[in-house]
Amino acid sequence: MQKILIPTDFSDNAWNAIDYAMQLFRDKRCTFYFLNTYTPVIPSGRFMAKMIDGVRIVDAVRDASEEGLRKTVNRIQSKYGKTGHTFETISSFNLLTEEVKDLVDSLGIHLIITGTKGASGIDEVFMGSNTVRIIKSTKKCPILAIPQNFDFTTPSEIAFATDFNRFYTTSELSPLLELAEMFQATIRIVHVQQGIKALSELQQFNLNMLRRYLNDTEHYVHTVSELSSVSKTLEIFSQELNIHLLAMLNYQHSYMEQMTREPIVKRTAFHTQIPLLVIPELGMEGVADPNPEAEQEEQTINY
Structure with missing residues (x-):
């Protein structure tokens, strides 16, 4: 950066x-x-x-x-x-x-x-x-x-919202890892589900690879049940765990895409209460x- x-x-x-x-x-x-x-x-x-x-x-x-x-x-x-x-x-x-x-x-x-x-x-x-x-x-x-109206807070708690349905490349995770390294931050991987259930084989593989990338960074995995919407769920999660920055990838069917398509009534409350890091689908191009x-x-x- x-x-x-x-x-x-x-x-x-x-x-x-x-x-x-x-x-x-x-x-x-x-x-x-x-x-x-x-x-x-x-x-x-x-x-x-x-x-x-x-x-x-x-x-x-x-x-x-x-x-x-x-x-x-x-x-x-x-x-x-x-x-x-x-x-x-x-x-x-x-x-x-x-x-x-x-x-x-x-x-x-x-x-x-x-x-x-x-x-x-x-x-x-x-x-x-x-x-x-x-x-x-x-x-x-x-x-x-x-x-x-957000006042600067050192981002020592960073949430990374994902559904594990996609493989992540090093170029895509680089901004997240760099910020975590700069501030010795903890990364909290948050997975929003409509009813808690076991991960599929593909999801488990992607989670394992993600944890391998984050090997040197303190991180935890949180699985939470979806409330009225993805945005509301992430908002409450961020409040309860005192998250300072929320990160997510922007690709087809991602949380980010879901949130921009949610009905107005469901997503007005989210309104980016904390800084939001949106990472595009970089792939291997960087x-x-x-x-x-x-x-x-x-x-x-x-x-």
């Missing part, structure tokens, strides 16, 4: 995610890429002005984006002083999800950190529309979603190699 991308719209919600990231990686040297995208409405037609006080609308919005990014870095410096991190700002005239995908490929991003907030609508109730769109569109990089010929507008600042 040496290259970390943090999208920001300069809201309190976005700052909370940045603040969490600064504390999470306070002892690790890494590069933070702060991204702000803008898509100004361009007036068309001969009766619509393209200038405001002599300044083109696109230029004005771009200048505001770049100024917001500068203020963000200054705010970090004011609060944390010399961090040992490298900060790069990227202002882009693009859609957020498209720019995120491009940067993951061109820069070799290892982790995306984003703030979450509830809104109206099906996807939005779960964790915020932008976060859901990034999760659905990003296939090569894990995403760490930070709840709007993370994309960086492309040194990236053309985004970047400003590098070392502290």
Whole structure:
């Protein structure tokens, strides 16, 4: 996790995610890429002005984006002083999800950190529309979603939710293991069942392989009965065991997919009460190699 991308719209919600990231990686040297995208409405037609006080609308919005990014870095410096991190700002005239995908490929991003907030609508109730769109569109990089009002807590208890129906590769487990190693955390593997029953042969094999991967990390396996929904079950499990971070893989028929498809009434309560690490189905590919010929507008600042 040496290259970390943090999208920001300069809201309190976005700052909370940045603040969490600064504390999470306070002892690790890494590069933070702060991204702000803008898509100004361009007036068309001969009766619509393209200038405001002599300044083109696109230029004005771009200048505001770049100024917001500068203020963000200054705010970090004011609060944390010399961090040992490298900060790069990227202002882009693009859609957020498209720019995120491009940067993951061109820069070799290892982790995306984003703030979450509830809104109206099906996807939005779960964790915020932008976060859901990034999760659905990003296939090569894990995403760490930070709840709007969550105060940083050292993640010494990490839950990994799985049904053991899929084999896990080292590239997929790498973010989970790295965080556990950074904070000497305990990993609690949680399996939600509709009625407790014995694992199938395939599930038992995948569990054995998972425990082999976690051999050097303190871990426990918990099997719990599903309550009204998977999300509610994981919420209560996290509360009772004082979990600081919940991790899960995002693939077809996974818990993550089930939760995004649950009826609104069943999943509003979950609302990402704790940070959620979503790991895409990386397989053996891992993370994309960086492309040194990236053309985004970047400003590098070392502290």
